[in-house]
Amino acid sequence: MKSADEKDSFLPGPKYLHAAERLRRNVENGLWAPGTQLPVERELADTLSVSINTVRRAVGVLVAEGVIQRRQGAGTFVSPAVAPTGPAVTPGGRRLVGVLVPSTTYYYPRVVDGVQRVLRDAGVGVVLASSKYDLAVERDELQGMRDSGVQGLLLAPNLHLMADPQGYADGLRELPLPYVLMERRPPDPAPDDPTSYVGTDHHGGVCLALRHLRGLGHRRVGHLGRDHTGTSAFVAQGYDAAVSLLGLDPVGAAVARRDLWDAEGIAVYVRACAAEGVTAVFCHGDRDAAALVVEARRQGLSVPGDLAVVAYDDEVAEVGDVPLTAVSPPKSEVGATAAELLLRRMTEGDAALCRRVEILPRLIVRASCGAARAAGAR
The missing domain is CATH 3.40.50.2300 (Response regulator)
Incomplete structure (x- = not known):
């Protein structure tokens, strides 16, 4: 006799496969975009009306298929839709931009909304990751985005947690792709520092x-x-x-x-x-x-x-x-303006001017x- 996790009373086949199919459809229908973090297991289990064990087995199926990625210490994410070689693109040929923020639950969701609005209108996809205010996670997520081949980066690094924040900001200039900081700026820059950023005044x-x-x-x-x-x-x-x-x-x-x-x-x-x-x-x-x-x-x-x-x-x-x-x-405006600057830098390359933007709150x-x-x- 099969356990409740193995059989559904009305649907043939193991229940975890049906849960995996529902999660797969969420990805295919765009409910969870490439790079998006999935809800926690308890939330998924409640949504699907299954046990946490069933959710884990369903996620395991999608991990094996490459639809979902597990990132140590960070969570479970929809895999970036990346071609094997060359610039990062979605299956439809769109470019991808990596967005790294400290949190996806407080303050930054509206920043990300602004980013996504501008990039969506430009036909550019988003790979979203959260550092969870952890420097090790931030390092790994940034490296993961680089490895995926994104063509630009929007970053809110945890400068306040670093022993040498200006050194880190200087080091970002060695990245082989354009980037713009959001709600962060170099703390002690040289007068000719070329870092572009958008933040709240x-x-x-x-x-x-x-x-x-x-x-x-x-x-x-x-x-x-x-x-x-x-x-x-x-x-x-x-x-x-x-x-x-x-x-x-x-x-x-x-x-x-x-x-x-x-x-x-x-x-x-x-x-x-x-x-x-x-x-x-x-x-x-x-x-x-x-x-x-x-x-x-x-x-x-x-x-x-x-x-x-x-x-x-x-x-x-x-x-x-x-x-x-x-x-x-102006969280949404910060994200939107940063995305606009990054698109310009992606288009103009080294000819793009450095821009430092501060937006007054209400x-x-x-x-x-x-x-x-x-x-x-x-």
Whole structure:
């Protein structure tokens, strides 16, 4: 007698082969493009209404067929549709571009959407990979893309994790194919550094937030920030510059940055805001801002009545009892502009000019800043 994993009550043949066929159709129909990471096994099992063991056997079939690739430490991906020799092309003859980002779950999905929109319109395919903020994975993924023969690269390297980020940026110039950085730039470039990049003007975005709070009458604005992320240094510098530019008061312990904010740390921070007479906080990013709102209310402060809050990132800022006013980086525009620059470099070769593009974010005003109250009310 066959097990439930081996036989389906209504379909002939082993169940894992039927699961493999459904996954294969998803690839063939374009639901998962070349280079796309597949959902995790639990999600696939739930979607297909089979066991995880069945999913593993189904994926094994597609790996053996070359439809799917397993990448050690990274996950399972649709294989790039690459010809055996020559430039990377899809079966229809399209060129392929490699896109390497730190995450496919937070911040970067909208960057990738912008990339895909431009490349799709240009008839260029995408091989997408995530480094998962791991330098070893990043190295392997970049090498894998080179080996696949992609004709260009869009990269968001983990410069903030590297001992010599400028050395790494310099080393990228040895790549035998054109590339453009996204949301990253060489940290200490020579004046004639030829690296092309597209990123968010983080300094400008922070200034937008603090100018808005200043217009609402706030002079004592704290900063709850992060350390050692890809953008934390730029955001922190933007805060310091905006405080000076706008003539805001120094707030001592209410300027605090950590690698990770836990519940206890945020509770201590709220007490520091009260001690410093802080009436508003600029917070990097959304999730810490949401936790700050919860803790402030737990300590008896109303938001925005006693404490206005503005977040940075605008990923989940709308979720919660008090929707967060947020600086919204132009993620899709960054991806689209980077793709346009790369296409130009792929077409023009060495004649392509270096371009350094910074795009100003928007400020999305919601309930957490109390914008409806008159300026000077604080």
